[in-house]
Amino acid sequence: MAGPSLRPHVHWAQRHRELFLRVDLSDVRNPDITITDNVLHFRAQGHGAKGDNIYEFEIEFLEPVEPKPVCRMTQRQLNITVQKKESNWWERLTKQEKRPLFLAPDFDRWLDESDAEMELKEKEEEKINKMKIESRVPKDHSFYDTFHTISDMMYFCQTLALMEIMNSLIGLVRSPLIPSVVQVFGRNFVLFVILGTLEEMQSKPVVFFIFYFWSITELFRYPYYMLSCIGIEWKPLTWLRYTVWIPLYPLGALAEGVFVNFRHLYKQRKQHLGPKKRKMK
Template sequence: MQSQSRSLTPHVHWAQRHSELYLRVELSDVQSPEITITDNVLHFKAQGHGAKGDNVYEFQLAFLEPVMPRLVYKVTQRQLNITVQKKESTWWERLTKQERRPLFLAPDFDRWLDESDAEMELKAKEEEERINKIRIESRVPKDHSFYDTFHTIADMMYFCQTLAFIEILNSLVGIVRSPLVPSLLQVLGRNFVLFIVLGNVEEMQSKAVVFFVFYCWSIIELFRYPFYMLSCIDIEWKLLTWIRYTIWIPLYPLGALAEGKLQKHSLVDHAALYRDERVIHTLVSMVGIEKPENNWFKIN
């Protein structure tokens, strides 16, 4: 074995991309590698089998531009690969600060690209990442529906809840066996939430609780209206009857809780809503009475 006092340098091949540097050290059976970056200088020392046999090899490289102090290296049976991150994503005209290239350093033609080719590779990589991101986002369900519910289906809810006033008429003429007072309270309560609270306060429309209010309303009516329809023609479907008289047990309290949360937000954050003349006029019109002169029902 040769004397350890003599400094031996391995063959090093390098290549670059806009954000990274790649160094390939031609040493096999590498043991105890010591690789650090200090003051923008790469320090390498390792035991391995190189051009001068099994020895300790070392070298230093002062980089042309600033690099990140932390590096990544990988030891294989035939070589040692080092990856260094540039501080700025730029293209270097050379690797080292000194203009004259060290004798042990050479381009890595297996990975070598000129600047234009590297830019094309970078654009292709960015495009691939963008496509992969779109694919992942398309597979992962978003929670936007919780906040965009009102803007998505408001027109349909306005239409359906306006038609719901027919329920009161149906109770009056006896088409359905539903009591008049509960039907009146339910229709007026829902329309108050929809037309007054949500329709007049834009900030309330993007609340996540709107989704749960509309969800509870819709699930309840999904079984209630078919039940009434079959009852009008004297047909009883026992499964539907059981669902109709069972599903309200959890859904009505949940719906009332969601409606209460909406109205709580409107009272706390938008108390002026209940002092608005237009809102009072709408409320009076809904219940079919004339507005009192003394405005006794206003919130002061």
């Protein structure tokens, strides 16, 4: 049988919007914590100053509070957070002027009103700064983080793509040399020179489409070359190899030429020639 109910040691602190209660009970079991008529009712079994017993207490708050306390238990204590209905500073915790014997300040969390106001101001500024940062971050990260996510892999693949020129030279594949040179060096110029050196271009959504058009084309081209080297022809793959490029090449060229090269070259023009001067009337 458990012994008679006892009062645990309770430490409290406050902020303008919250009350913090720390109940010195370890191994808490079956906690029953409610707020009715602005009175906090606590009852739980745990190990306190009087050993393993049932402990309980009541606190009638000085001013109105929200009726839903938030509790968090650890092995050594139980923490209760209560929201004030109005944001202000209380001169004491309880409605009765005389402080209950089981109640004491929580000096680990205690702040004066001026310090609490400064803390509140810092939190508000931090919240505003966080909102400003989040407002600048695009919602769809897949478009804007493409370069930083797979740039190393694209560098590696496009460096290996130089072998296409060698394969054409030695006749390993039947691709004409000039188109291979134009394609490989064109892509490498976009990747290494423009995207690799201009940081403002790396977060543009057009990078996603450039890499996408490049990759989807090679999904059919390289398997076709591989099978051709061993004398195997698979008609569906052959059809895809010579058909998929029809919509993808113009789209890729549009993305590279209009959105990347044009932007880069126009920026270089402005740097060297300066902005266009307006004629004075």
